Structures are given as structure tokens and as C-alpha cells.
Amino acid sequence: MDYKETLNLPRTEFPMKADLPRREPEILKRWGEMDLYARIRAQSRGRSRFILHDGPPYANGHIHLGHALNKILKDIIIKSRQMAGFDCPYVPGWDCHGLPIEHQVDKGLKAKGLKLSQVEVRQRCRAYAQEFIGIQRGEFQRLGVLGDWMNPYLTMNNAYVAAILEEYGKFFLSGSVYRSKKPVHWCATCHTALAEAEVEYEEHKTPSIFVKFPLIKPLPGMAGDKPVSLVIWTTTPWTLPANLAIAVHPDLEYVLMDAGEETLVVAADLAAGLLSQWGLKGKVIAQYPGRALEG
Numbered sequence: 001m002d003y004k005e006t007l008n009l010p011r012t013e014f015p016m017k018a019d020l021p022r023r024e025p026e027i028l029k030r031w032g033e034m035d036l037y038a039r040i041r042a043q044s045r046g047r048s049r050f051i052l053h054d055g056p057p058y059a060n061g062h063i064h065l066g067h068a069l070n071k072i073l074k075d076i077i078i079k080s081r082q083m084a085g086f087d088c089p090y091v092p093g094w095d096c097h098g099l100p101i102e103h104q105v106d107k108g109l110k111a112k113g114l115k116l117s118q119v120e121v122r123q124r125c126r127a128y129a130q131e132f133i134g135i136q137r138g139e140f141q142r143l144g145v146l147g148d149w150m151n152p153y154l155t156m157n158n159a160y161v162a163a164i165l166e167e168y169g170k171f172f173l174s175g176s177v178y179r180s181k182k183p184v185h186w187c188a189t190c191h192t193a194l195a196e197a198e199v200e201y202e203e204h205k206t207p208s209i210f211v212k213f214p215l216i217k218p219l220p221g222m223a224g225d226k227p228v229s230l231v232i233w234t235t236t237p238w239t240l241p242a243n244l245a246i247a248v249h250p251d252l253e254y255v256l257m258d259a260g261e262e263t264l265v266v267a268a269d270l271a272a273g274l275l276s277q278w279g280l281k282g283k284v285i286a287q288y289p290g291r292a293l294e295g
Contacts, residue, residue: 037146044087052078056093059129060100063139075145090147096129096156099192104128126156208235213246219256219288230265248290256286
């Protein structure tokens with residue numbers, strides 16, 4: 001007996017074999033021929049808008065699994081909101097500036113790049129980005145992601161740059177722009193600034209150390225000609241060359257201690273332990289609240 005014939009199975013036109021390598025391009029081609037994205041936009045006109053702002057990938061090579069995960073998840077969100085009754089346009093974009101593109105162009109130019117002017121290198125970077133915009137566009141479409149692929153936003157478009165300058169001008173005129181100090185990561189090899197995401201830290205061990213900082217001016221009530229230092233403890237001694245100030249807590253008590261040939265300022269609660277660790281004997285000369293040490 002053929003038991004398959006005894007089962008009450010649904011009758012469908014779906015083939016038993018998925019054959020996705022052949023069928024998926026056919027489906028995508030059909031979507032393109034019927035201009036599916038434009039038809040969805042026309043059908044959705046007048047509905048409440050749902051906008052997903054697409055953080056752009058770099059145009060610096062073929063897409064990988066990270067790109068796929070990013071774009072597919074966004075596509076799921078947009079399509080689900082579209083099916084929920086919203087108008088969900090999707091405008092993809094590309095980041096056409098920065099170290100990833102410069103690095104790829106430098107790899108191609110090698111020694112030749114040293115003879116080119118900055119303008120020529122930038123022109124090469126622009127052409128490289130334009131090439132991979134086209135390549136990545138096709139690869140993203142191959143994932144089945146619907147969007148306005150022929151009208152993306154590009155950070156190297158003149159209109160895009162002009163819009164940034166215009167908005168920056170509004171910030172400036174409103175008084176929201178100020179000048180201050182901020183550490184900027186710099187690549188000595190690539191001769192360019194680095195974003196936080198582009199900085200990779202290696203495991204590194206450093207000793208914790210005590211450091212004496214001579215006081216510039218005497219404390220109130222201080223007498224004698226011995227050198228006076230405020231003691232700090234740090235686990236990052238490699239930052240000391242850039243040290244500009246020492247922090248004291250306004251609510252803690254500090255003591256001035258005679259340590260033989262010098263005088264030390266330390267936190268009152270830590271004084272005994274510090275002298276014991278250093279093998280010194282000392283006596284308290286004066287006591288100060290943290291506020292008295294500020295400045």
C-alpha cells in the first residue's frame with residue numbers, strides 16, 4: 001500500500017525543490033520589472049509616515065555578513081510597518097569619506113601614492129567610492145531589500161555637503177558652537193584622524209605607582225624651607241606626561257606630614273598606610289580640608 005495516498009495533504013503549486021539560486025534572481029527581476037517599490041509608494045500615499053533613518057555603510061568593498069544582518073533587519077522592520085498600514089519609504093545611503101576608503105585606495109596605489117597630491121588622492125577615493133556604491137547596491141538588492149536604490153543619499157554629493165554646512169551655520173549663529181579641548185586619535189601611518197570605532201586597544205600591563213607633585217605655592221600656615229609635594233597614586237603612569245592638574249576631593253581631609261627631608265600632603269585616612277609602605281616615619285604638621293587645596 002502507498003501510504004502517501006492515504007494522507008490528506010494540501011494541493012499547492014509550490015515545487016518540491018526550492019531551487020533558490022535560480023528562482024530568487026527571477027523573483028527579484030520580476031520585482032524590478034513591475035517597479036514594486038514605486039507601486040508600494042503610490043498605494044501608501046496619504047498614510048501615516050514611518051521613517052527608518054539608515055546609518056550608511058562605507059563604500060569600501062563588497063558586503064559581508066555584518067552588512068547583510070544590518071540591511072535584512074531594517075528591511076524586516078520596514079516591511080512589517082508597511083503591512084501594518086504605514087507609509088514606509090526607505091532611502092539607502094553610503095558614507096563616502098573616511099579612513100576605510102582612504103586605506104583601500106592607499107593599498108592600491110602603494111609607493112605611487114607618495115607622488116600624488118592630496119587633490120589627486122581624493123579624486124581616486126571618490127572614484128573608488130563611486131565604484132563600490134554600484135557594487136554594493138546590486139549586492140543589497142540581491143538580498144531582497146526594497147528601497148529607492150537609484151536615488152540614495154551620498155555623503156560626497158555636493159547637495160549633501162551643502163546641507164551639512166547650512167545646518168552647521170544655524171548651530172553657529174545660535175551660539176551652540178564653542179571651542180574647547182578634546183583628545184583626537186591620530187594615525188601616524190595613515191596621517192588622518194581616527195574615530196573611536198577605528199581605535200583598537202591591545203592588552204597592556206603597567207605598574208601602579210605613587211608620584212610626588214611639587215606644590216607651586218605654599219599652603220596656609222606652612223613654614224620652613226623643605227620641599228612640599230602632593231602625593232598621587234595612579235594605575236596609568238603612561239598618562240603622566242600629559243598631566244595638567246591633580247584632583248582633590250573638597251569633602252575629604254588632607255594632612256601635611258613631615259617625612260624627614262621633605263614634606264608630603266596626603267589624604268588623612270591614607271597617611272599612615274602610605275608612610276608604612278614607603279618605610280618612612282612622619283608626623284602631622286597641619287590638617288586641611290580639600291577645599292583649601294583647590295587651585
